[in-house]
Amino acid sequence: MTEQIAVEKKILSENDRLAAEIRDALQQRRIPALNLVSSPGSGKTSLLEVTLKALARRFSIGLIAGDVQTENDAQRLRAAGGAQVQAIVTNGACHLDARMVGRALAGMNLERMDLLVIENVGNLVCPSSYDLGEDMKIVLISATEGDDKPLKYPAMFRRAAMMIVNKTDLLGFSDFSLERVQNNARSINPDLQILSLSCRTGSGVDAWIAWLTDLILQARRPSAE
Amino acid sequence: MHELSIAQSVIRSVLEEMERRRLSSVKKIHLRIGPWSGVMADAVQFNFTVLCVDTPLRDVRLIIEEPPPQGQCTQCSHTFPIQAMSLVCPQCGCESVRLQGGDELEIAFLETGE
Numbered sequence: 350m351t352e353q354i355a356v357e358k359k360i361l362s363e364n365d366r367l368a369a370e371i372r373d374a375l376q377q378r379r380i381p382a383l384n385l386v387s388s389p390g391s392g393k394t395s396l397l398e399v400t401l402k403a404l405a406r407r408f409s410i411g412l413i414a415g416d417v418q419t420e421n422d423a424q425r426l427r428a429a430g431g432a433q434v435q436a437i438v439t440n441g442a443c444h445l446d447a448r449m450v451g452r453a454l455a456g457m458n459l460e461r462m463d464l465l466v467i468e469n470v471g472n473l474v475c476p477s478s479y480d481l482g483e484d485m486k487i488v489l490i491s492a493t494e495g496d497d498k499p500l501k502y503p504a505m506f507r508r509a510a511m512m513i514v515n516k517t518d519l520l521g522f523s524d525f526s527l528e529r530v531q532n533n534a535r536s537i538n539p540d541l542q543i544l545s546l547s548c549r550t551g552s553g554v555d556a557w558i559a560w561l562t563d564l565i566l567q568a569r570r571p572s573a574e
Numbered sequence: 575m576h577e578l579s580i581a582q583s584v585i586r587s588v589l590e591e592m593e594r595r596r597l598s599s600v601k602k603i604h605l606r607i608g609p610w611s612g613v614m615a616d617a618v619q620f621n622f623t624v625l626c627v628d629t630p631l632r633d634v635r636l637i638i639e640e641p642p643p644q645g646q647c648t649q650c651s652h653t654f655p656i657q658a659m660s661l662v663c664p665q666c667g668c669e670s671v672r673l674q675g676g677d678e679l680e681i682a683f684l685e686t687g688e
C-alpha cells in the first residue's frame with residue numbers, strides 16, 4: 350500500500366518567513382524598500398550614486414549592497430556620501446536571501462531611515478526566487494544588452510514592478526530598440542512601469558527621482574484608518 | 575546556481591514533515607518547479623542526490639513536475655498552456671493574453687509505503 354501525504358509547502362518557506370518579518374519591521378517604520386536587480390554591469394551602483402546625489406540631503410537613505418566577492422560597490426556608495434551603507438559579501442552565492450538582509454539590517458539605524466534600497470547580486474535568474482521583504486523589485490536593463498532579455502528571463506520581469514532602461518546615451522550604437530524592449534517586457538508583465546534614463550548624462554533621471562520622492566512621501570503619510 | 579540551497583531546503587522540510595507526522599520512511603517526494611521559478615529542475619535533482627547520501631532520505635526518489643505557465647485570453651477567456659513564449663490565443667488568435675503560474679517552487683506531496 351502506498352499512501353500520499355499532501356504537503357503543499359513552498360520550498361523557500363523559511364526564506365519567506367524571514368522576509369515577512371523584515372517587511373513587518375520596515376512597514377511599521379514606514380520605510381519603503383526596493384530590491385534592485387539586473388545583469389552584472391547594467392548600472393545598479395551607478396543609479397544609486399546618482400540617486401544619492403539628488404536625494405541624500407533631503408532624505409535618510411539606507412543602502413545594502415550585495416556582491417559575490419568584494420565590497421567595491423559598498424565603497425563606491427559610501428564615497429558618494431550621505432547614506433547608511435551595509436555590504437553583504439555572499440562568498441559565491443548568486444543571490445541575496447532574507448537571512449543575509451536581516452543580518453545587514455541589524456547593523457543599521459531603522460529609526461532614521463526614509464528609504465531602503467537593496468542592490469542585489471548581478472544576476473537575472475536566482476534573485477527572482479528570493480523575497481527579501483521588499484515592497485517591489487525594480488529590474489534594470491541597459492541599452493548595451495539584448496532587447497529580448499524580458500523574454501529570456503520572464504521570471505524576473507514578471508515579478509518586477511518597474512523596469513528601468515539605463516545607458517540611453519548609448520542608444521543607436523547597437524540594434525537595441527527601446528520600443529522592442531518595452532513591448533517584450535509588457536508581453537510578460539502588462540502592469541510593469543517603465544522608465545528610461547542615462548546615469549552618464551543624467552537624461553531621464555529627474556523622472557526617477559520624482560517617482561522615488563513620491564514613494565517616500567506617500568509612505569510617510571498616515572494611512573486612513 | 576542556487577539549486578544547492580533549494581535542495582537543502584527540500585531535505586530539511588521533508589525531514590521536519592516526517593518527524594511531525596511520525597513517518598519512519600518516505601518512498602517518493604513530489605515537487606512542483608515551474609519553468610519561470612528561476613530554478614532548474616535538473617540541477618535540484620542532482621544536488622538532492624548528492625546531499626541525501628548521509629541522510630534518512632538516501633533511497634527516496636525525487637519526482638519533479640514542471641507545470642507550464644498558463645495563458646488566459648482576455649477576449650474569449652480561453653485558458654491554455656504557454657509553449658515557447660508564444661502569446662497568441664490558439665482559440666481566437668488574439669494577442670492579449672494574461673499569464674498565470676509557471677513560478678511554482680513547492681513540495682507537493684510525499685509517498686510512503688511499498
Ligand SMILES: Nc1nc2c(ncn2[C@@H]2O[C@H](COP(=O)(O)OP(=O)(O)O)[C@@H](O)[C@H]2O)c(=O)[nH]1
Nearest residue numbers: 389390391392393394395515516517547548549
Ligand atoms: N555609457 C554609460 N555607461 C554607464 C551608465 N551607467 C553606468 N555605466 C557604466 O557601466 C558600468 C557598470 O556600472 P555599475 O553601476 O557598476 O553596474 P552594476 O554592476 O549593475 O552595479 C560602469 O563602467 C559604469 O560607469 C550610463 O548611463 N551610460
Ligand SMILES: [Mg+2]
Nearest residue numbers: 393394422468
Ligand atoms: Mg554594482
Ligand SMILES: [Zn+2]
Nearest residue numbers: 647650663666
Ligand atoms: Zn482568445
